Amino acid sequence: MIIPIDKMASAVIDVTPWENSTSLYISRIFVPYHYRCKGYGTKLMETTCGNADKNGQTLYVHPTANYGSNVKRLIKFFEKFGFKQVVNAREPYMVRMPSETRHDYS
Numbered sequence: 001m002i003i004p005i006d007k008m009a010s011a012v013i014d015v016t017p018w019e020n021s022t023s024l025y026i027s028r029i030f031v032p033y034h035y036r037c038k039g040y041g042t043k044l045m046e047t048t049c050g051n052a053d054k055n056g057q058t059l060y061v062h063p064t065a066n067y068g069s070n071v072k073r074l075i076k077f078f079e080k081f082g083f084k085q086v087v088n089a090r091e092p093y094m095v096r097m098p099s100e101t102r103h104d105y106s
């Protein structure tokens with residue numbers, strides 16, 4: 001999913017099937033540096049979570065510093081949308097179960 005911001009910039013989220021069609025992995029969410037903290041990331045997440053709820057799909061994400069973000073801040077960002085950290089995993093990741101009650105994302 002892409003949200004065009006202006007002629008030069010877009011916000012993007014990529015989700016890929018994970019293990020089977022009931023799970024999706026967020027392989028990328030990216031808002032260009034100068035456009036952050038303006039709500040684009042939230043819009044991408046709300047749409048993705050709303051679709052996952054409708055389809056009964058579990059979402060996974062791997063918060064990473066690879067794109068220059070602070071991981072603790074990223075974890076808080078994903079927690080806002082219902083993701084929970086999986087502890088004791090060899091590599092830390094977050095999971096969000098689908099909910100019939102959670103989505104009033106419109």
Ligand SMILES: CC(C)(COP(=O)(O)OP(=O)(O)OC[C@H]1O[C@@H](n2cnc3c(N)ncnc32)[C@H](O)[C@@H]1OP(=O)(O)O)[C@@H](O)C(=O)NCCC(=O)NCCS
Binds near residue numbers: 062063064069077
């Ligand atoms: C994480 C990201 C998608 C958020 O998009 P956004 O449009 O800035 O988000 P919104 O304006 O909707 O919401 C603001 C929230 O985003 C998060 N955020 C914004 N910039 C961030 C950064 N540099 N690092 C971590 N989290 C960030 C924070 O939770 C922030 O809330 P806060 O100010 O209360 O801490 C954006 O920062 C980004 O593209 N980061 C680089 C790519 C990346 O690291 N992707 C995640 C890989 S798993």
